[in-house]
Amino acid sequence: MPERIIKAFKNAEIEKISHLDYFNIAVSVDCVILGYEDKQLKVLLIKSDLEEFSGLNSLLGDLVRPDEDLDEASYRILRERTGLNDVYLEQVQTFGRLDRHPSGRVVTTAYFSLLDLHHHQLRLSHNDLRWHPINKVGKLAFDHKDILDSCLHRLRQQVLERPLIFSLLPEKFSLRQLQEVYEAILGTELDRRNFRKKVSLKDWLVDLGEMETDVPHRPGKLYKLNPGLKKRLRARLRVS
Amino acid sequence: MPERIIKAFKNAEIEKISHLDYFNIAVSVDCVILGYEDKQLKVLLIKSDLEEFSGLNSLLGDLVRPDEDLDEASYRILRERTGLNDVYLEQVQTFGRLDRHPSGRVVTTAYFSLLDLHHHQLRLSHNDLRWHPINKVGKLAFDHKDILDSCLHRLRQQVLERPLIFSLLPEKFSLRQLQEVYEAILGTELDRRNFRKKVSLKDWLVDLGEMETDVPHRPGKLYKLNPGLKKRLRARLRVS
DNA sequence: TCAAAAGTGTTTTGTGTACACCCATGC
């Protein structure tokens, strides 16, 4: 750890231990990358390449570089792993248990991200990357199950308040699709009439004047997210 | 940074830069320690001892030691600064801007803490520690104003949902005192009848069968926090 | 003509808010 930082936190005890190799704490970010498919919420996981966790999956993370912000680091991971740039990302919590990483002290900040799993630009970086239905995620490497749970908890808290959910859908979608995404996230069934009423009271949607095609039943109207809200989402993100 | 960690995150680019001195990122915690006095919410600040911020106040923080958890580090700061051990503490957010610390790269995790400013065990560690009404906090050192704001935002979000507020009060309190704390936190006035109705519907309070004394008006009943909830608060904390 | 989902309104229930009067105490 650089001398200047130690001096800035002037403290005899720190000076004593600061030169020990083990004093350094590594900083990483882990991304809970969520998508939606087959009426299920899915999370992108990779086979862990650590011996200690052989056979287990883990979230996508990396060490934070010295020249990048925490937010930037999580955007980088997303970009490297999915090829997507323009996605929703939110910091959730930082995990710092002493024994959370078998190779040493690593403090990690968790982010969740919502994206359209069928986006034409989506290119998974690696064969060992797979989408897993969140209801079927078993044991994960590290404390990644805790991280996943805390991100899902945050997502459930926020999804009714703020128009996050649209990042999971293609640009054009029907009200049924939208409702199914909510049901997948919240794990409950919703009443169709009440749902439509509630959504129509917010200013979230724009009627495209188009209809579904290729459905084996009466086609529904198609909507898109109110373009004014996209900006607000980004602005909100920048605050953190 | 230890070799083992670099190997665990196997990545050619990291290996290249990992031995540079500046690669190391320091990890700190900062505590927004809140108390309540004179119908105002107050935050404990200290005069910054960095030249770059001379004349400014800052939050209480310290580097995280290699052998302590993030949560432990924030408890340690609290203990060192106030002498109090048994206080409410919650992690809020992690701040990692590149230029947030003038001496180098420091990523900090923010916690807020609620305590009884008149607790008999409270012993401030330092003469430069002062309680500042949150409405009169001006410019702070580092990004500490952002940190304070984000903690206050979180506190306001949570205070109606969960029985956090009692940590700010002495063990015995009247409904008026309780209402005044809510008003100080939320920055609004509340209707007394509606407030009492709302509180009585929750299971938060136990009627002590005692009355206020030494008040120049009709004395009110005294209450304490339902003891069952103290445990829940601690349990909740442990999760993070 | 059948299956599947679209689309639409009313009633009930619960919750939040506004508001006014009498009571107990200290001075």
Added chain:
DNA sequence: GCATGGGTGTACACAAAACACTTTTGA
């Protein structure tokens, strides 16, 4: 007896929840 806050209940508005039938399309 007056000032101060304690203690209580009711009416209204709004939001959430329950609930059923007709319509449109493709197969």
